[in-house]
Amino acid sequence: MxxxxxxxxxxxxxxxxxxxxxxxxxxxxxxxxxxxxxxxxxxxxxxxxxxxxxxxxxxxxxxxxxxxxxxxxxxxxxxxxxxxxxxxxxxxxxxxxxxxxxxxxxxxxxxxxxxxxxxxxxxxxxxxxxxxxxxxxxxxxxxxxxxxxxxxxxxxxxxxxxxxxxxxxxxxxLEIDLGRSGLFTFHVMDTLRPRPEIESGNSDLSLLSYLTCLDETYAMYCERNPGTTLDSFDRMVFHTPFAGMVVGAHRTLTRKHGRRSRDEVARHFRDAVADSLVLAQEVGNTYSASLYLALSSMLVHGKVEAGQRIGLFSYGSGCCSEFYSGTLRSQAADAPGxxxxxxxxxxxxxxxxxxxxxxxxxxxxxxxxxxxxxxxxxxxxxxxxxxxxxxxxxxxxxxxxxxxxxxxx
Missing domain, CATH: 3.40.47.10 (Thiolase/Chalcone synthase)
Known part of the structure; x- marks a missing residue:
């Protein structure tokens, strides 16, 4: 299907x-x-x-x-x-x-x-x-x-x-790999909107929750898809409330699961992730749209090709998270949007x-x-x-x- x-x-x-x-x-x-x-x-x-x-x-x-x-x-x-x-x-x-x-x-x-x-x-x-x-x-x-x-x-x-x-x-x-997801959820009061006019929360707690969820969802994805490594993905796209958060999250993930040197981590970030952050640096946090703004950024600023595999990490405060994957298709490189x-x-x-x-x-x-x-x-x-x-x-x-x-x- x-x-x-x-x-x-x-x-x-x-x-x-x-x-x-x-x-x-x-x-x-x-x-x-x-x-x-x-x-x-x-x-x-x-x-x-x-x-x-x-x-x-x-x-x-x-x-x-x-x-x-x-x-x-x-x-x-x-x-x-x-x-x-x-x-x-x-x-x-x-x-x-x-x-x-x-x-x-x-x-x-x-x-x-x-x-x-x-x-x-x-x-x-x-x-x-x-x-x-x-x-x-x-x-x-x-x-x-x-x-x-x-x-x-x-x-x-x-x-x-x-x-x-x-x-x-x-x-x-993007063709979605149906059913091939890693999932993780738990109750945490990291960021919230208790009233229409208020955004509140604890930024340090939110960062820790984000990193925990990235680690756990990626681990579950690997369990469900034996043989997966970071090199299984040509590109990676993360929930991006601000670009600096993604830099730290990528560093943590690659050092734990990739066992790479500092130079190798920097090279992987440049090749697989950096292009996805360009639009967020100009637009800011778009909340529920932030992961898909990052995907759009990768499509327009990255050297994408049909057949490349993409790993996507989604996080929502409170919290729920998912790591899933897909494959770029024929119009990804010149999508008009x-x-x-x-x-x-x-x-x-x-x-x-x-x-x-x-x-x-x-x-x-x-x-x-x-x-x-x-x-x-x-x-x-x-x-x-x-x-x-x-x-x-x-x-x-x-x-x-x-x-x-x-x-x-």
């Missing part, structure tokens, strides 16, 4: 902030910026939320599909940790705005940053068992940062964006600190639990006109009696 990612695209935001500027404005230790390995981060405007991010990630992907191909979409599943309602999934909003077929499953998956992988694996299983040989699923990983955590080291990594993936029996990008995302990064509007703080404060109107809000653009009209007006991108227009209303700019 062949199932995997047929197409992939994403949204990386229309505005950005220089992370070094943020460090200086907040009086943060510049030495930590070196460890963070970030240059810029994408920033959502107040009229953008998890729904608009997800819709805007999927729009270019759907434009490459014929009406008949769209009619074969039997599932839309959204991985997110930025849900907007305890009952109603944001997949329903996205399904409506994208005008997808009504003969379709729709649901939302939540497990911090692991949610997108849970969504992808569910989609692959449902496509594999569908009676329709042309069945497809649309998997969207989308989030929006909560209130900025001023004077913390969380704030510099908070990015904006989403990834959309089309799953089917004809995976032109990652190419377009890479170009869009250079077209963002650069913000100054005053504007960044203004739109961050205004963004609290878009949080879940808001009963009424008119998403007036007057306080940042010039920025809206430059970034969104006339683009055809989805924006949040208003909230009335908790129902969110959207339009296309």
């Amino acid at each position: 062949t199932v995997g990612i047929h197409d992939i695209d994403g949204y990386v935001g229309r505005a950005s902030l220089d992370v070094g500027l943020l460090f200086d404005a907040r009086g943060l230790d510049r030495g930590r910026l070196t460890n963070l390995m970030m240059r810029r981060k994408s920033v959502n405007l107040p009229c953008e939320d998890p729904v608009t991010n997800g819709v805007n990630a999927a729009l270019p992907l759907l434009k490459r599909m014929s009406p008949a191909e769209i009619d074969d979409i039997e599932l839309i599943v959204v991985g997110t940790e930025s849900g907007l309602d305890f009952g109603k999934p944001i997949s329903t909003y996205i399904h409506d705005l994208l005008e997808l077929p009504r003969r379709c499953r729709s649901f939302e998956v939540k497990h911090a940053c692991y949610g997108a992988t849970a969504a992808l694996q569910a989609a692959a299983a449902l496509v594999a068992t569908s009676a329709n040989p042309h069945a497809r699923a649309l998997v969207i990983s989308t989030d929006a940062a909560s209130r900025i955590d001023v004077d913390s080291y969380w704030e510099p990594s908070q990015g904006a964006g989403a990834i959309a993936m089309l799953v089917g029996h004809d995976p032109a990008i 990652p190419i377009g995302m890479n170009a869009a990064i250079g077209q963002r509007r650069e913000l100054d600190m005053a504007t960044y703080e203004l739109i961050s404060e205004l963004a609290e109107q878009r949080f879940s639990g808001v009963e009424h809000a008119d998403m007036a653009i007057e306080p940042y009209r010039d920025l809206y006109e430059e970034c969104l007006a006339g683009t055809g991108l989805a924006v949040l227009d208003s909230i009335k009696d908790f129902e969110r209303h959207y339009r296309f700019a």
Whole structure:
């Protein structure tokens, strides 16, 4: 049974902030910026939320599909940790705005940053068992940062964006090795969102949980697939909340399981991992989308070839984790989605600190639990006109009696 990612695209935001500027404005230790390995981060405007991010990630992907191909979409599943309602999934909003077929499953998956992988694996299983040989699923990983955590080291990594993936029996990008996964989960309070406006946690505990899960999932993968070594993978892609975390995780994994010298570890990182971090260094932490932003980065910045095997590690705080694998297919090297995302990064509007703080404060109107809000653009009209007006991108227009209303700019 062949199932995997047929197409992939994403949204990386229309505005950005220089992370070094943020460090200086907040009086943060510049030495930590070196460890963070970030240059810029994408920033959502107040009229953008998890729904608009997800819709805007999927729009270019759907434009490459014929009406008949769209009619074969039997599932839309959204991985997110930025849900907007305890009952109603944001997949329903996205399904409506994208005008997808009504003969379709729709649901939302939540497990911090692991949610997108849970969504992808569910989609692959449902496509594999569908009676329709042309069945497809649309998997969207989308989030929006909560209130900025001023004077913390969380704030510099908070990015904006989403990834959309089309799953089917004809995976032109990545064929998934169905059932060949290593799994690990346990209860831990490392990072959490106890209220819509709060992101909280213990960064040291989160790092330790991440490293533990990487070790355990890789070990289980090797047990299930005898003969596996690090050399079994031409490329490796990791959950990337920030690039520096992946550098440390790769070093730990290769030294424990590869028994390599320091130079050999550095060479393996350069050849197998480094290209996957380029987009994250410019966009920041996209939460549930971060692993698939890293995959997109590898596709556009790496020298990828059909037939290369990929190892992927997904981690979600709380926690759940998975190490799985796949094989690159014919269109991986020239996939239009990652190419377009890479170009869009250079077209963002650069913000100054005053504007960044203004739109961050205004963004609290878009949080879940808001009963009424008119998403007036007057306080940042010039920025809206430059970034969104006339683009055809989805924006949040208003909230009335908790129902969110959207339009296309």
